[in-house]
Amino acid sequence: MKDQKQNNRSMLRGAVTLVAAAVIYEAVARSGLFAAALLPTIPTILSALVVMVRDGTMEWHAAYTLYRVLFGFFLAVVFALPLGVLMARFKRAEDFFLPLVSALMPIPSFALVPLFMLWFGIGNLTTIMIVFYAASFPMLFNTWSGVRSVNPLWLRAAGSMGADERRLFWKVIIPGAFPFIITGMRQAFLRCWIAVVGAEMIAASDWGLGWVIYDAKEFLNADVMLASLIVIGGIGFVFERVVFGSLERATVLRWGMVRMAKG
Amino acid sequence: MQDAATIVMQDVPPGAPTGAPDAGRERWRTVWRNAFPFLVVGALWEIVAWTGIFPRQLFPTLEDIVRSFAALTVAGILPHHTVETLLRLVTGFTLAASFGVTIGMLMGRSRRAEDIFLPLVSILAPIPGIAYTPLFLLWFGPGNFSAVLLVGFVSMFPVIYNTWTGVKAVKEIWLRSAQAMGASNRRLFRHVILPGALPYILTGLRLGLGQAWRILVAVEMLAAVPWGLGWLIFGAREFLNTDAMMAGVIVIAVIGLALEKFVFQRIETYTVVRWGMITAS
Numbered sequence: 001m002k003d004q005k006q007n008n009r010s011m012l013r014g015a016v017t018l019v020a021a022a023v024i025y026e027a028v029a030r031s032g033l034f035a036a037a038l039l040p041t042i043p044t045i046l047s048a049l050v051v052m053v054r055d056g057t058m059e060w061h062a063a064y065t066l067y068r069v070l071f072g073f074f075l076a077v078v079f080a081l082p083l084g085v086l087m088a089r090f091k092r093a094e095d096f097f098l099p100l101v102s103a104l105m106p107i108p109s110f111a112l113v114p115l116f117m118l119w120f121g122i123g124n125l126t127t128i129m130i131v132f133y134a135a136s137f138p139m140l141f142n143t144w145s146g147v148r149s150v151n152p153l154w155l156r157a158a159g160s161m162g163a164d165e166r167r168l169f170w171k172v173i174i175p176g177a178f179p180f181i182i183t184g185m186r187q188a189f190l191r192c193w194i195a196v197v198g199a200e201m202i203a204a205s206d207w208g209l210g211w212v213i214y215d216a217k218e219f220l221n222a223d224v225m226l227a228s229l230i231v232i233g234g235i236g237f238v239f240e241r242v243v244f245g246s247l248e249r250a251t252v253l254r255w256g257m258v259r260m261a262k263g
Numbered sequence: 264m265q266d267a268a269t270i271v272m273q274d275v276p277p278g279a280p281t282g283a284p285d286a287g288r289e290r291w292r293t294v295w296r297n298a299f300p301f302l303v304v305g306a307l308w309e310i311v312a313w314t315g316i317f318p319r320q321l322f323p324t325l326e327d328i329v330r331s332f333a334a335l336t337v338a339g340i341l342p343h344h345t346v347e348t349l350l351r352l353v354t355g356f357t358l359a360a361s362f363g364v365t366i367g368m369l370m371g372r373s374r375r376a377e378d379i380f381l382p383l384v385s386i387l388a389p390i391p392g393i394a395y396t397p398l399f400l401l402w403f404g405p406g407n408f409s410a411v412l413l414v415g416f417v418s419m420f421p422v423i424y425n426t427w428t429g430v431k432a433v434k435e436i437w438l439r440s441a442q443a444m445g446a447s448n449r450r451l452f453r454h455v456i457l458p459g460a461l462p463y464i465l466t467g468l469r470l471g472l473g474q475a476w477r478i479l480v481a482v483e484m485l486a487a488v489p490w491g492l493g494w495l496i497f498g499a500r501e502f503l504n505t506d507a508m509m510a511g512v513i514v515i516a517v518i519g520l521a522l523e524k525f526v527f528q529r530i531e532t533y534t535v536v537r538w539g540m541i542t543a544s
Binding site for chain 2: 008009013014015017019037039095096097099100102103104106108109110111112113114115116117119120122193197198201203209210213216217220222224225226228229232233236237240256
């Protein structure tokens with residue numbers, strides 16, 4: 001009861017903070033201390049957003065960015081997941097790949113953008129490869145540690161009940177490692193989302209949310225910039241909460257591997 | 264690089280039985296095992312480069328890369344770029360650490376501060392940091408100031424989040440027992456809250472530093488700074504100096520590895536592990 005009241009008060013204070021922040025921003029923007037082009041008012045930003053959504057440009061930019069990020073992410077799933085399983089199951093694979101992976105991992109994906117631009121040209125391929133690179137390592141590492149940490153008792157129990165290698169793999173090892181794999185995917189997606197925006201800025205193509213922000217700088221269109229920032233934040237948020245949240249609910253939560261966290 | 268890999272490998276139990284009398288041979292075997300993959304990849308690279316499937320300018324041989332690395336180092340260009348980058352990293356990260364820990368502490372200790380900061384943080388944090396770059400460039404102009412500010416701003420969020428969680432995770436009973444024994448607010452803070460929250464704070468700092476490092480390289484490419492490794496790589500593209508680019512990437516990799524392996528693991532050993540807050544793995 002008291003908790004409820006406390007929570008209500010927190011909600012109220014949170015709302016008040018946001019409104020206050022918006023009012024202060026609006027006041028500063030209107031005061032004319034800064035050029036209107038640099039600090040657009042909130043209605044200007046919203047109308048820029050509405051205009052871009054209406055004429056379809058925003059959707060196209062978002063579609064390009066999503067295409068790149070999902071393609072790269074898909075490549076990483078196809079490549080990094082099996083490699084992670086392989087490394088965890090076979091000592092020889094681990095011996096070979098682990099040193100390479102630990103040497104490549106600390107290189108930030110952005111450092112490779114210029115190189116990839118030379119190799120793959122400007123456009124989709126470079127961005128997709130950068131996303132792929134950024135996503136691979138979290139996925140690989142989490143899969144590797146997930147498979148290694150499958151409870152040996154389960155393996156022995158399944159083995160003694162006569163499970164063959166294939167059943168053991170699909171029915172025990174993969175579900176057992178799944179909480180780690182999902183964590184890996186989540187981390188990988190966060191990395192991808194950052195990488196795609198940055199790569200679009202540096203390897204300027206014609207479409208994409210990252211490119212739009214960067215291009216708007218040239219024309220001092222701060223309203224377009226902020227409108228795209230809202231879209232970028234929104235899409236990232238939706239993926240993190242909705243997509244991965246429901247993936248988790250459909251798999252590991254249903255299997256009872258992890259407990260439901262609060263919220 | 265092989266050194267670093269060796270460190271990683273030590274986490275993995277070696278396949279051969281240990282405790283054998285010839286420990287020296289064992290060590291050589293580990294070195295060899297770690298060096299082997301690099302030799303294979305290096306040889307493949309060399310073969311591809313020499314066959315000329317790709318133009319030499321885009322796919323330089325290892326000798327070219329090494330030569331360019333040496334030339335750039337001797338001329339003092341590479342060290343200058345490295346120093347500038349590190350300075351930016353340190354300044355930006357110091358900003359992030361001081362503001363982040365302060366805000367996080369406030370949020371953890373006072374309900375009011377939490378209600379004020381949490382909505383702002385939860386709105387600003389999910390936007391990828393790099394997306395703020397054009398905005399910062401527009402507001403603060405291109406150059407060093409924007410770059411450092413941006414790195415600080417972006418890496419502040421993980422620090423805030425983890426500090427906040429850490430302060431909230433300090434056990435209520437520790438606080439009460441310290442108070443019952445008559446600890447003043449200051450002592451409570453220094454001797455109970457700070458050590459209790461430190462594992463989380465360190466995690467936050469570690470994440471923040473990683474983020475700062477990743478973003479700094481991109482920011483240096485976009486913010487038109489006169490020196491810096493990101494700028495070196497980006498500038499080298501214009502002249503198709505792939506070998507210089509590779510030299511820059513190597514330095515970046517080494518710094519990234521060193522940050523993770525030496526800076527943070529050492530801090531962790533000196534503080535939280537020694538205080539028994541967590542056990543060393």
